Amino acid sequence: MARISDVIAEFINNMLEEKSSKEIIIQRNDLADKFNCAPSQINYVLTTRFSHERGYIIESRRGGGGYIVIKKISHDNNEKIAMMLNESIGRSITYQGALSLVHYLLELSLVTERECELIKMSVNDRNLTSVEDKNKVRADILRGMMAVILS
Template structure:
């Protein structure tokens, strides 16, 4: 049986796939009622499954009952896309955050499963064990690898 977080995530992704504008407006309390869960569960799903690294923008709107806008990030060209990804990576990145970016790229079929696995293994803590600042090196490596793979 799927966890409630997975069910909520899949529901929101289905809504996004049905929308031409690649955005949906949801009311947190209504969604919590639909899934018989606490509104904090909706917040958890939004903050962990719909992050910028995973290709989403979350915007909260106040007033009129309030709502949350979830937008799927789209890119006009490869250079813009790489720039957005590099900004997400920053000067330093943890292995977990690097995986979030890679998961998004794999989900959008920007990289193959094989590329995903190769990049993942090259960035893990065991591979970078002898390095003093793993997160900085990981960021530099990920930017370089993606510049080649996504070009």
């Protein structure tokens, strides 16, 4: 049986696929009621499955019941992808953030399974043991790899 997080993520992805605008508006409490879970579970799914690194923009509006806008970033060309990746990586990136980004590249078919594994291994904490600021070095490595991949 699938975990509730997987079911919620699949439901949201299906909603996004149905919309031609690649943008949906949901109410967190309504979605929580639909799946009989706490609203914090919806937040967890949005944070982990619909992050910027995975190609989404989340906007939260408060008041009047509040709602959440989920937008799928369109990638018409490699220049847009490069800008989004550089913004996602920033000056430093955690290993978990790097994993999300690499898996997103795999979803876009910009890297193969093998390349994905090579990138993950190169930015793994075990390989950065002698480095003082692992997250900064990891970001530098990722930016260099992205430049090669998108060229």
